[in-house]
Amino acid sequence: MSVNMIHQLNQHKSIRKYTDQPIDRELLTSILEAGVRASNTGNMQMYSVIVTEDAKQKEALSPAHFNQPMVKNAPVVLTFCADFRRVHQWCKINDADASFDDLLWLMNATIDSMLVAQNVSVAAESEGLGLCYLGTTLYNAPQIIDTLELPKGVIPITTITLGWPDANPPLTDRLPMNAVVHFEKYEDNSDEDIRHLYFEKEAREDSNKFITENHKENLAQVYTDIRYKRADNAHFTKVLKETLIAQGFKL
Amino acid sequence: MSVNMIHQLNQHKSIRKYTDQPIDRELLTSILEAGVRASNTGNMQMYSVIVTEDAKQKEALSPAHFNQPMVKNAPVVLTFCADFRRVHQWCKINDADASFDDLLWLMNATIDSMLVAQNVSVAAESEGLGLCYLGTTLYNAPQIIDTLELPKGVIPITTITLGWPDANPPLTDRLPMNAVVHFEKYEDNSDEDIRHLYFEKEAREDSNKFITENHKENLAQVYTDIRYKRADNAHFTKVLKETLIAQGFKL
Numbered sequence: 001m002s003v004n005m006i007h008q009l010n011q012h013k014s015i016r017k018y019t020d021q022p023i024d025r026e027l028l029t030s031i032l033e034a035g036v037r038a039s040n041t042g043n044m045q046m047y048s049v050i051v052t053e054d055a056k057q058k059e060a061l062s063p064a065h066f067n068q069p070m071v072k073n074a075p076v077v078l079t080f081c082a083d084f085r086r087v088h089q090w091c092k093i094n095d096a097d098a099s100f101d102d103l104l105w106l107m108n109a110t111i112d113s114m115l116v117a118q119n120v121s122v123a124a125e126s127e128g129l130g131l132c133y134l135g136t137t138l139y140n141a142p143q144i145i146d147t148l149e150l151p152k153g154v155i156p157i158t159t160i161t162l163g164w165p166d167a168n169p170p171l172t173d174r175l176p177m178n179a180v181v182h183f184e185k186y187e188d189n190s191d192e193d194i195r196h197l198y199f200e201k202e203a204r205e206d207s208n209k210f211i212t213e214n215h216k217e218n219l220a221q222v223y224t225d226i227r228y229k230r231a232d233n234a235h236f237t238k239v240l241k242e243t244l245i246a247q248g249f250k251l
Numbered sequence: 252m253s254v255n256m257i258h259q260l261n262q263h264k265s266i267r268k269y270t271d272q273p274i275d276r277e278l279l280t281s282i283l284e285a286g287v288r289a290s291n292t293g294n295m296q297m298y299s300v301i302v303t304e305d306a307k308q309k310e311a312l313s314p315a316h317f318n319q320p321m322v323k324n325a326p327v328v329l330t331f332c333a334d335f336r337r338v339h340q341w342c343k344i345n346d347a348d349a350s351f352d353d354l355l356w357l358m359n360a361t362i363d364s365m366l367v368a369q370n371v372s373v374a375a376e377s378e379g380l381g382l383c384y385l386g387t388t389l390y391n392a393p394q395i396i397d398t399l400e401l402p403k404g405v406i407p408i409t410t411i412t413l414g415w416p417d418a419n420p421p422l423t424d425r426l427p428m429n430a431v432v433h434f435e436k437y438e439d440n441s442d443e444d445i446r447h448l449y450f451e452k453e454a455r456e457d458s459n460k461f462i463t464e465n466h467k468e469n470l471a472q473v474y475t476d477i478r479y480k481r482a483d484n485a486h487f488t489k490v491l492k493e494t495l496i497a498q499g500f501k502l
Contacts, residue, residue, distance in 0.1 A: 005256060005377030009285035009370055032432055034260035036425050038369065039384045042478060045426055050433045057435055086430065086440065087474075090449050093442045094471035099481040102488040103502075107389055110358065111409055114365035115384075118289065119260055122373050126256030133290040133366075138358055149436040158362055174287050175296055179337065181283055182301045184308050185400045189337065191344045198341050220345035223338075227293060230350040237353040251354075251502070 008125060013171060015130025016070045018163025023075050027127060035120035038112075044087050046100065046109035047116055050148045050156075052077040057147065064143035065136040065159065074161035079137065079144060080117045082109030084248075085153025101153070102250050113157045121160060130165035133158060139236045141243045152248040173201055259376060264422060266381025267321045269414025274326050278378060286371035289363075295338050297351065297360035298367055301399045301407075303328040308398065315394035316387040316410065325412035330388065330395060331368045333360030335499075336404030352404070353501050364408045372411060381416035384409060390487045392494045403499040424452055 032049060040046070052058055053076055061079075062071045071077055084100040091098035100109075121131055137144060137159045144156045179197040189197065201207060202219050210222045224230070244251055283300065291297070303309055304327055312330075313322045322328055335351040342349035351360075372382055388395060388410045395407045430448040440448065452458060453470050461473045475481070495502055 006285045006374050009374055010288050012288045034257045037261050037263045041386045043423055048431050054435050090445050091471045091475055094469045096471035096475040098475050099484045104488040104491050110361055111365055114362055115369050118366050118369035123257050123260055135292045151439055180299050184305050188402055194340050218345045220342045220347035224342055224347040224349050233350045237355040240355050
Protein backbone atom coordinates (compact mmCIF):
# COMPACT_ATOMS: atom_id res chain seq x y z
CA MET A 1 0.00 0.00 0.00
CA SER A 2 1.35 3.43 -0.90
CA VAL A 3 1.10 6.02 1.83
CA ASN A 4 2.68 9.29 2.77
CA MET A 5 5.00 7.90 5.35
CA ILE A 6 5.38 10.94 7.58
CA HIS A 7 1.60 11.33 7.56
CA GLN A 8 1.25 7.68 8.60
CA LEU A 9 3.77 8.02 11.42
CA ASN A 10 2.02 11.17 12.63
CA GLN A 11 -1.27 9.26 12.80
CA HIS A 12 0.09 6.44 14.98
CA LYS A 13 -2.22 5.35 17.77
CA SER A 14 -2.09 2.28 19.95
CA ILE A 15 -4.95 0.05 18.80
CA ARG A 16 -6.29 -2.14 21.59
CA LYS A 17 -9.42 -3.54 19.89
CA TYR A 18 -9.39 -5.75 16.82
CA THR A 19 -11.99 -7.29 14.50
CA ASP A 20 -12.30 -11.09 14.24
CA GLN A 21 -10.49 -11.06 10.91
CA PRO A 22 -7.27 -13.09 10.99
CA ILE A 23 -3.98 -11.91 9.50
CA ASP A 24 -3.00 -13.86 6.38
CA ARG A 25 0.22 -15.76 6.81
CA GLU A 26 1.52 -14.20 3.59
CA LEU A 27 0.95 -10.68 4.91
CA LEU A 28 2.46 -11.56 8.28
CA THR A 29 5.53 -12.98 6.54
CA SER A 30 6.04 -9.88 4.41
CA ILE A 31 5.76 -7.67 7.51
CA LEU A 32 8.29 -9.77 9.41
CA GLU A 33 10.64 -9.77 6.41
CA ALA A 34 10.48 -5.98 6.31
CA GLY A 35 11.25 -6.01 10.04
CA VAL A 36 14.41 -8.03 9.59
CA ARG A 37 15.73 -5.54 7.01
CA ALA A 38 16.30 -3.03 9.83
CA SER A 39 19.87 -2.14 10.72
CA ASN A 40 21.46 -4.28 13.41
CA THR A 41 24.73 -4.42 15.31
CA GLY A 42 27.49 -5.96 13.21
CA ASN A 43 24.86 -7.87 11.20
CA MET A 44 24.75 -10.52 13.94
CA GLN A 45 20.93 -10.24 14.26
CA MET A 46 20.94 -10.87 18.00
CA TYR A 47 17.16 -11.16 18.29
CA SER A 48 14.33 -13.64 17.85
CA VAL A 49 10.66 -12.99 17.21
CA ILE A 50 8.07 -15.37 18.64
CA VAL A 51 4.73 -15.41 16.82
CA THR A 52 1.72 -16.39 18.96
CA GLU A 53 -1.46 -17.23 17.05
CA ASP A 54 -2.70 -20.20 19.09
CA ALA A 55 -5.57 -19.25 21.44
CA LYS A 56 -4.20 -21.39 24.27
CA GLN A 57 -0.81 -19.75 24.04
CA LYS A 58 -2.41 -16.29 24.07
CA GLU A 59 -4.34 -17.29 27.16
CA ALA A 60 -1.14 -18.49 28.79
CA LEU A 61 0.60 -15.20 27.94
CA SER A 62 -2.29 -13.05 29.14
CA PRO A 63 -1.49 -12.95 32.91
CA ALA A 64 2.11 -11.94 32.13
CA HIS A 65 0.60 -8.86 30.52
CA PHE A 66 -1.63 -8.18 33.53
CA ASN A 67 -4.58 -9.64 31.59
CA GLN A 68 -4.82 -6.68 29.23
CA PRO A 69 -7.62 -7.88 26.90
CA MET A 70 -5.78 -7.25 23.63
CA VAL A 71 -3.48 -10.22 24.23
CA LYS A 72 -6.35 -12.68 23.91
CA ASN A 73 -8.28 -10.62 21.35
CA ALA A 74 -5.50 -9.93 18.86
CA PRO A 75 -5.10 -12.46 16.04
CA VAL A 76 -1.33 -12.24 16.40
CA VAL A 77 0.95 -11.48 19.34
CA LEU A 78 4.63 -10.88 18.58
CA THR A 79 7.28 -11.13 21.31
CA PHE A 80 10.63 -9.59 20.39
CA CYS A 81 13.56 -11.09 22.26
CA ALA A 82 17.22 -10.27 22.72
CA ASP A 83 19.00 -13.48 21.73
CA PHE A 84 22.69 -14.31 22.08
CA ARG A 85 22.01 -18.06 22.06
CA ARG A 86 22.07 -18.55 18.31
CA VAL A 87 25.32 -16.64 17.72
CA HIS A 88 27.01 -18.35 20.70
CA GLN A 89 26.02 -21.76 19.36
CA TRP A 90 27.32 -20.83 15.90
CA CYS A 91 30.59 -19.68 17.47
CA LYS A 92 30.90 -22.80 19.61
CA ILE A 93 30.67 -25.19 16.68
CA ASN A 94 33.28 -23.07 14.92
CA ASP A 95 35.70 -23.09 17.82
CA ALA A 96 35.23 -19.32 18.20
CA ASP A 97 35.35 -17.64 21.63
CA ALA A 98 32.01 -15.77 21.82
CA SER A 99 31.35 -13.30 24.66
CA PHE A 100 28.10 -11.60 23.72
CA ASP A 101 26.46 -12.23 27.10
CA ASP A 102 27.45 -9.04 28.93
CA LEU A 103 25.72 -5.70 29.61
CA LEU A 104 27.08 -4.08 26.45
CA TRP A 105 25.58 -6.84 24.32
CA LEU A 106 22.34 -6.95 26.26
CA MET A 107 22.00 -3.29 25.27
CA ASN A 108 23.06 -3.98 21.67
CA ALA A 109 20.63 -6.89 21.39
CA THR A 110 17.88 -4.73 22.90
CA ILE A 111 18.61 -2.04 20.32
CA ASP A 112 18.48 -4.61 17.52
CA SER A 113 15.23 -6.10 18.84
CA MET A 114 13.61 -2.68 18.94
CA LEU A 115 14.69 -1.81 15.40
CA VAL A 116 12.99 -4.96 14.16
CA ALA A 117 9.91 -4.31 16.32
CA GLN A 118 9.42 -0.78 15.04
CA ASN A 119 10.01 -1.77 11.41
CA VAL A 120 7.40 -4.50 11.84
CA SER A 121 5.04 -1.94 13.38
CA VAL A 122 5.50 0.59 10.61
CA ALA A 123 5.10 -2.11 7.94
CA ALA A 124 1.94 -3.41 9.65
CA GLU A 125 0.38 0.04 9.92
CA SER A 126 1.15 0.78 6.28
CA GLU A 127 -1.00 -2.25 5.43
CA GLY A 128 -3.88 -1.01 7.59
CA LEU A 129 -3.19 -3.16 10.65
CA GLY A 130 -3.28 -1.75 14.17
CA LEU A 131 -1.03 -2.60 17.08
CA CYS A 132 -0.23 -1.94 20.68
CA TYR A 133 3.16 -2.20 22.42
CA LEU A 134 3.07 -3.98 25.77
CA GLY A 135 5.52 -2.52 28.27
CA THR A 136 4.60 -5.35 30.60
CA THR A 137 7.08 -7.64 28.80
CA LEU A 138 10.06 -6.64 30.95
CA TYR A 139 7.95 -6.75 34.13
CA ASN A 140 6.89 -10.33 33.82
CA ALA A 141 9.67 -11.83 31.75
CA PRO A 142 9.79 -15.08 33.81
CA GLN A 143 6.22 -16.06 32.89
CA ILE A 144 6.81 -15.17 29.23
CA ILE A 145 10.03 -17.22 29.19
CA ASP A 146 8.06 -20.12 30.62
CA THR A 147 5.16 -19.91 28.15
CA LEU A 148 7.29 -19.37 25.05
CA GLU A 149 9.94 -21.84 26.25
CA LEU A 150 12.74 -19.33 25.83
CA PRO A 151 16.05 -21.06 26.51
CA LYS A 152 19.15 -19.57 28.14
CA GLY A 153 20.58 -16.71 26.12
CA VAL A 154 17.13 -15.35 25.25
CA ILE A 155 15.14 -12.65 27.09
CA PRO A 156 11.87 -11.01 25.98
CA ILE A 157 12.21 -7.23 25.47
CA THR A 158 8.88 -6.06 24.07
CA THR A 159 5.60 -7.38 22.73
CA ILE A 160 3.12 -6.08 20.18
CA THR A 161 -0.45 -7.22 19.71
CA LEU A 162 -1.48 -7.02 16.08
CA GLY A 163 -4.81 -7.09 14.25
CA TRP A 164 -7.32 -5.26 12.08
CA PRO A 165 -8.43 -2.15 13.97
CA ASP A 166 -11.85 -2.09 15.61
CA ALA A 167 -11.26 1.24 17.33
CA ASN A 168 -10.07 4.71 16.39
CA PRO A 169 -8.88 6.42 19.55
CA PRO A 170 -7.63 10.02 19.52
CA LEU A 171 -3.91 10.77 19.23
CA THR A 172 -2.16 10.84 22.60
CA ASP A 173 -0.44 14.03 23.71
CA ARG A 174 3.28 14.70 23.50
CA LEU A 175 5.52 17.21 25.22
CA PRO A 176 6.48 20.23 23.07
CA MET A 177 9.35 19.39 20.72
CA ASN A 178 11.77 21.67 22.60
CA ALA A 179 11.36 19.40 25.63
CA VAL A 180 12.97 16.47 23.82
CA VAL A 181 15.08 17.95 21.01
CA HIS A 182 18.29 19.84 21.79
CA PHE A 183 20.54 21.57 19.28
CA GLU A 184 24.32 21.07 19.58
CA LYS A 185 24.31 20.65 23.38
CA TYR A 186 21.89 19.41 26.03
CA GLU A 187 20.14 22.51 27.33
CA ASP A 188 19.30 21.91 30.91
CA ASN A 189 15.95 23.20 32.14
CA SER A 190 15.21 25.52 35.02
CA ASP A 191 12.23 24.54 37.20
CA GLU A 192 10.35 27.31 35.44
CA ASP A 193 11.18 25.77 32.03
CA ILE A 194 9.90 22.41 33.24
CA ARG A 195 6.64 23.99 34.37
CA HIS A 196 6.20 25.48 30.90
CA LEU A 197 7.07 22.23 29.11
CA TYR A 198 4.56 20.22 31.16
CA PHE A 199 1.88 22.94 31.26
CA GLU A 200 -0.28 21.59 28.43
CA LYS A 201 0.03 18.00 29.63
CA GLU A 202 -1.06 18.99 33.12
CA ALA A 203 -3.93 21.12 31.81
CA ARG A 204 -5.52 18.24 29.88
CA GLU A 205 -8.95 17.09 30.95
CA ASP A 206 -7.85 13.45 31.25
CA SER A 207 -4.88 14.46 33.40
CA ASN A 208 -7.22 16.23 35.80
CA LYS A 209 -9.54 13.23 35.82
CA PHE A 210 -6.59 10.98 36.87
CA ILE A 211 -5.64 13.42 39.64
CA THR A 212 -9.17 13.64 41.04
CA GLU A 213 -9.91 9.90 40.79
CA ASN A 214 -6.70 9.04 42.58
CA HIS A 215 -6.95 11.80 45.18
CA LYS A 216 -3.56 13.21 44.27
CA GLU A 217 -2.31 16.79 44.21
CA ASN A 218 -0.94 16.73 40.67
CA LEU A 219 -0.19 14.59 37.62
CA ALA A 220 3.41 13.80 38.59
CA GLN A 221 2.12 12.15 41.77
CA VAL A 222 -0.25 10.00 39.71
CA TYR A 223 2.84 8.67 37.93
CA THR A 224 4.92 8.11 41.07
CA ASP A 225 2.25 7.06 43.60
CA ILE A 226 -0.21 5.13 41.41
CA ARG A 227 1.20 4.03 38.07
CA TYR A 228 4.90 3.48 38.75
CA LYS A 229 5.51 3.32 42.49
CA ARG A 230 8.99 3.17 43.96
CA ALA A 231 8.28 -0.24 45.56
CA ASP A 232 7.05 -1.67 42.25
CA ASN A 233 10.04 -0.31 40.33
CA ALA A 234 12.36 -1.87 42.91
CA HIS A 235 10.49 -5.19 42.80
CA PHE A 236 10.39 -5.47 39.02
CA THR A 237 14.02 -4.39 38.67
CA LYS A 238 14.97 -7.15 41.11
CA VAL A 239 12.94 -9.71 39.13
CA LEU A 240 14.44 -8.47 35.86
CA LYS A 241 18.00 -8.77 37.18
CA GLU A 242 17.37 -12.29 38.52
CA THR A 243 15.77 -13.28 35.22
CA LEU A 244 18.64 -11.92 33.15
CA ILE A 245 21.12 -13.83 35.29
CA ALA A 246 19.01 -17.00 35.13
CA GLN A 247 18.97 -16.65 31.32
CA GLY A 248 22.75 -16.49 31.25
CA PHE A 249 23.36 -12.78 30.94
CA LYS A 250 26.30 -11.41 32.93
CA LEU A 251 25.35 -8.08 34.47
CA MET B 252 6.47 11.56 -0.42
CA SER B 253 4.23 8.56 -1.10
CA VAL B 254 5.97 5.23 -1.17
CA ASN B 255 5.12 1.58 -0.79
CA MET B 256 6.27 1.27 2.76
CA ILE B 257 7.16 -2.40 2.81
CA HIS B 258 9.12 -1.89 -0.39
CA GLN B 259 10.96 1.02 1.23
CA LEU B 260 11.81 -0.98 4.35
CA ASN B 261 13.03 -3.86 2.20
CA GLN B 262 15.39 -1.50 0.38
CA HIS B 263 17.04 -0.17 3.54
CA LYS B 264 20.79 0.21 3.31
CA SER B 265 23.19 2.02 5.59
CA ILE B 266 24.30 5.12 3.68
CA ARG B 267 27.79 6.24 4.68
CA LYS B 268 28.43 8.87 1.96
CA TYR B 269 26.44 12.06 1.58
CA THR B 270 26.31 14.94 -0.90
CA ASP B 271 27.15 18.48 0.25
CA GLN B 272 23.46 19.40 0.27
CA PRO B 273 22.25 20.43 3.73
CA ILE B 274 18.99 19.24 5.28
CA ASP B 275 16.39 22.00 5.52
CA ARG B 276 15.41 22.79 9.07
CA GLU B 277 11.75 22.39 8.10
CA LEU B 278 12.33 18.86 6.79
CA LEU B 279 14.42 17.95 9.82
CA THR B 280 11.67 19.21 12.11
CA SER B 281 8.98 17.20 10.36
CA ILE B 282 11.14 14.06 10.58
CA LEU B 283 11.77 14.59 14.29
CA GLU B 284 8.07 15.26 14.90
CA ALA B 285 7.21 11.97 13.20
CA GLY B 286 9.80 10.31 15.44
CA VAL B 287 8.20 11.57 18.60
CA ARG B 288 4.82 10.11 17.56
CA ALA B 289 6.23 6.62 18.23
CA SER B 290 4.80 4.66 21.15
CA ASN B 291 6.61 5.09 24.44
CA THR B 292 6.40 3.74 27.96
CA GLY B 293 3.55 5.31 29.91
CA ASN B 294 3.79 8.42 27.70
CA MET B 295 6.68 9.68 29.83
CA GLN B 296 8.93 10.18 26.78
CA MET B 297 12.09 9.23 28.64
CA TYR B 298 14.44 10.25 25.84
CA SER B 299 16.18 13.25 24.35
CA VAL B 300 17.53 13.77 20.85
CA ILE B 301 20.62 15.89 20.33
CA VAL B 302 20.98 17.42 16.87
CA THR B 303 24.55 18.11 15.75
CA GLU B 304 24.93 20.35 12.70
CA ASP B 305 27.92 22.45 13.75
CA ALA B 306 31.16 21.32 12.08
CA LYS B 307 33.20 21.77 15.26
CA GLN B 308 30.79 19.64 17.24
CA LYS B 309 30.91 16.92 14.57
CA GLU B 310 34.68 17.00 14.74
CA ALA B 311 34.54 16.68 18.51
CA LEU B 312 32.15 13.70 18.23
CA SER B 313 34.20 11.98 15.55
CA PRO B 314 36.78 10.19 17.76
CA ALA B 315 33.97 8.78 19.94
CA HIS B 316 32.78 7.04 16.79
CA PHE B 317 36.28 5.75 16.02
CA ASN B 318 36.65 8.50 13.38
CA GLN B 319 34.22 6.87 10.99
CA PRO B 320 34.13 9.50 8.20
CA MET B 321 30.31 9.83 8.03
CA VAL B 322 30.24 11.72 11.34
CA LYS B 323 32.12 14.67 9.87
CA ASN B 324 30.61 14.30 6.39
CA ALA B 325 26.92 14.06 7.29
CA PRO B 326 25.02 17.36 7.39
CA VAL B 327 23.20 16.15 10.52
CA VAL B 328 24.17 13.79 13.32
CA LEU B 329 21.42 12.71 15.72
CA THR B 330 22.24 11.24 19.14
CA PHE B 331 19.33 9.48 20.83
CA CYS B 332 19.59 9.40 24.61
CA ALA B 333 17.78 7.65 27.44
CA ASP B 334 16.74 10.49 29.74
CA PHE B 335 15.21 10.24 33.20
CA ARG B 336 16.42 13.73 34.15
CA ARG B 337 13.45 15.67 32.79
CA VAL B 338 10.81 13.46 34.38
CA HIS B 339 12.69 13.41 37.71
CA GLN B 340 12.90 17.20 37.71
CA TRP B 341 9.19 17.46 36.91
CA CYS B 342 8.42 15.07 39.77
CA LYS B 343 10.68 16.93 42.18
CA ILE B 344 9.00 20.29 41.71
CA ASN B 345 5.66 18.49 42.18
CA ASP B 346 6.69 16.79 45.41
CA ALA B 347 6.39 13.40 43.68
CA ASP B 348 8.71 10.51 44.57
CA ALA B 349 10.27 9.53 41.21
CA SER B 350 12.37 6.36 40.90
CA PHE B 351 12.99 5.96 37.18
CA ASP B 352 16.74 5.54 37.57
CA ASP B 353 16.97 1.74 37.88
CA LEU B 354 17.71 -1.10 35.44
CA LEU B 355 14.05 -1.57 34.50
CA TRP B 356 13.76 2.07 33.51
CA LEU B 357 17.12 2.12 31.75
CA MET B 358 15.66 -0.64 29.59
CA ASN B 359 12.34 1.18 29.17
CA ALA B 360 14.08 4.42 28.25
CA THR B 361 16.32 2.52 25.81
CA ILE B 362 13.24 1.00 24.21
CA ASP B 363 11.63 4.45 23.94
CA SER B 364 14.79 5.97 22.47
CA MET B 365 14.97 3.26 19.83
CA LEU B 366 11.32 3.65 18.83
CA VAL B 367 11.96 7.34 18.19
CA ALA B 368 15.22 6.60 16.37
CA GLN B 369 13.65 4.09 14.01
CA ASN B 370 10.64 6.30 13.33
CA VAL B 371 13.02 9.14 12.50
CA SER B 372 14.97 6.77 10.23
CA VAL B 373 11.90 5.54 8.38
CA ALA B 374 10.57 9.09 8.00
CA ALA B 375 13.96 10.28 6.71
CA GLU B 376 14.24 7.47 4.18
CA SER B 377 10.71 8.10 2.91
CA GLU B 378 11.90 11.62 2.04
CA GLY B 379 14.92 10.32 0.15
CA LEU B 380 17.50 10.83 2.89
CA GLY B 381 20.07 8.18 3.76
CA LEU B 382 21.40 7.26 7.18
CA CYS B 383 23.74 5.05 9.12
CA TYR B 384 23.36 3.81 12.69
CA LEU B 385 26.52 4.06 14.78
CA GLY B 386 26.88 1.21 17.26
CA THR B 387 29.90 2.99 18.65
CA THR B 388 27.62 5.19 20.79
CA LEU B 389 27.51 2.76 23.72
CA TYR B 390 31.23 2.05 23.42
CA ASN B 391 32.38 5.60 23.87
CA ALA B 392 29.55 7.12 25.85
CA PRO B 393 31.89 9.15 28.14
CA GLN B 394 33.30 11.19 25.24
CA ILE B 395 29.82 11.75 23.79
CA ILE B 396 28.51 12.85 27.21
CA ASP B 397 31.38 15.29 27.39
CA THR B 398 30.92 16.75 23.91
CA LEU B 399 27.13 17.04 24.06
CA GLU B 400 27.22 18.14 27.72
CA LEU B 401 24.77 15.45 28.78
CA PRO B 402 23.93 15.97 32.46
CA LYS B 403 23.22 13.30 35.07
CA GLY B 404 20.19 11.22 34.19
CA VAL B 405 21.04 11.15 30.48
CA ILE B 406 23.00 8.49 28.57
CA PRO B 407 23.50 8.21 24.81
CA ILE B 408 22.04 5.01 23.33
CA THR B 409 22.45 5.27 19.59
CA THR B 410 23.45 7.72 16.88
CA ILE B 411 22.45 8.17 13.26
CA THR B 412 24.27 10.17 10.64
CA LEU B 413 21.83 11.68 8.17
CA GLY B 414 22.18 13.21 4.72
CA TRP B 415 21.37 13.06 1.01
CA PRO B 416 22.81 9.81 -0.34
CA ASP B 417 25.96 9.85 -2.42
CA ALA B 418 26.29 6.07 -2.54
CA ASN B 419 24.10 3.11 -3.37
CA PRO B 420 25.62 0.04 -1.74
CA PRO B 421 24.12 -3.43 -2.18
CA LEU B 422 21.69 -4.82 0.40
CA THR B 423 23.44 -6.64 3.23
CA ASP B 424 22.68 -10.30 3.83
CA ARG B 425 20.32 -11.64 6.46
CA LEU B 426 19.93 -15.08 8.01
CA PRO B 427 16.99 -17.11 6.65
CA MET B 428 13.71 -16.08 8.28
CA ASN B 429 13.41 -19.39 10.14
CA ALA B 430 16.60 -18.51 12.02
CA VAL B 431 14.93 -15.55 13.73
CA VAL B 432 11.17 -16.23 13.63
CA HIS B 433 9.62 -18.93 15.80
CA PHE B 434 5.97 -19.95 15.85
CA GLU B 435 4.29 -20.48 19.23
CA LYS B 436 7.45 -21.65 21.02
CA TYR B 437 11.18 -21.08 20.71
CA GLU B 438 12.47 -23.94 18.61
CA ASP B 439 15.96 -24.67 19.71
CA ASN B 440 18.50 -25.53 17.02
CA SER B 441 20.72 -28.57 16.73
CA ASP B 442 24.30 -27.90 15.66
CA GLU B 443 23.27 -29.24 12.26
CA ASP B 444 20.42 -26.69 12.09
CA ILE B 445 22.86 -23.90 12.91
CA ARG B 446 25.19 -25.03 10.12
CA HIS B 447 22.28 -24.86 7.67
CA LEU B 448 21.09 -21.45 8.91
CA TYR B 449 24.57 -19.92 8.56
CA PHE B 450 25.50 -21.76 5.36
CA GLU B 451 24.68 -18.94 2.95
CA LYS B 452 26.31 -16.30 5.14
CA GLU B 453 29.48 -18.35 5.37
CA ALA B 454 29.51 -19.06 1.64
CA ARG B 455 29.47 -15.38 0.67
CA GLU B 456 32.45 -14.00 -1.19
CA ASP B 457 32.93 -11.14 1.29
CA SER B 458 32.84 -13.60 4.21
CA ASN B 459 35.64 -15.60 2.66
CA LYS B 460 37.59 -12.41 2.00
CA PHE B 461 37.35 -11.52 5.72
CA ILE B 462 38.53 -14.99 6.71
CA THR B 463 41.52 -14.96 4.38
CA GLU B 464 42.56 -11.38 5.16
CA ASN B 465 42.46 -12.07 8.88
CA HIS B 466 44.09 -15.49 8.71
CA LYS B 467 41.16 -17.14 10.47
CA GLU B 468 39.63 -20.58 10.03
CA ASN B 469 36.05 -19.40 9.63
CA LEU B 470 33.67 -16.44 9.79
CA ALA B 471 32.67 -16.96 13.43
CA GLN B 472 36.31 -16.48 14.42
CA VAL B 473 36.42 -13.20 12.47
CA TYR B 474 33.61 -11.99 14.74
CA THR B 475 35.15 -13.23 18.01
CA ASP B 476 38.88 -12.72 17.36
CA ILE B 477 38.88 -9.58 15.21
CA ARG B 478 35.66 -7.59 15.33
CA TYR B 479 34.33 -8.19 18.85
CA LYS B 480 37.07 -9.68 21.01
CA ARG B 481 36.40 -10.93 24.53
CA ALA B 482 38.83 -8.40 26.02
CA ASP B 483 37.15 -5.52 24.15
CA ASN B 484 33.66 -6.62 25.20
CA ALA B 485 34.85 -6.80 28.82
CA HIS B 486 36.53 -3.40 28.59
CA PHE B 487 33.59 -1.61 26.99
CA THR B 488 31.09 -3.24 29.35
CA LYS B 489 33.17 -1.99 32.28
CA VAL B 490 33.26 1.53 30.82
CA LEU B 491 29.52 1.42 30.12
CA LYS B 492 28.72 0.35 33.68
CA GLU B 493 30.93 3.06 35.17
CA THR B 494 29.37 5.63 32.85
CA LEU B 495 25.83 4.61 33.73
CA ILE B 496 26.64 4.88 37.43
CA ALA B 497 28.38 8.24 36.93
CA GLN B 498 25.26 9.47 35.11
CA GLY B 499 23.09 8.50 38.09
CA PHE B 500 21.65 5.17 36.94
CA LYS B 501 21.37 2.50 39.64
CA LEU B 502 22.38 -0.85 38.17
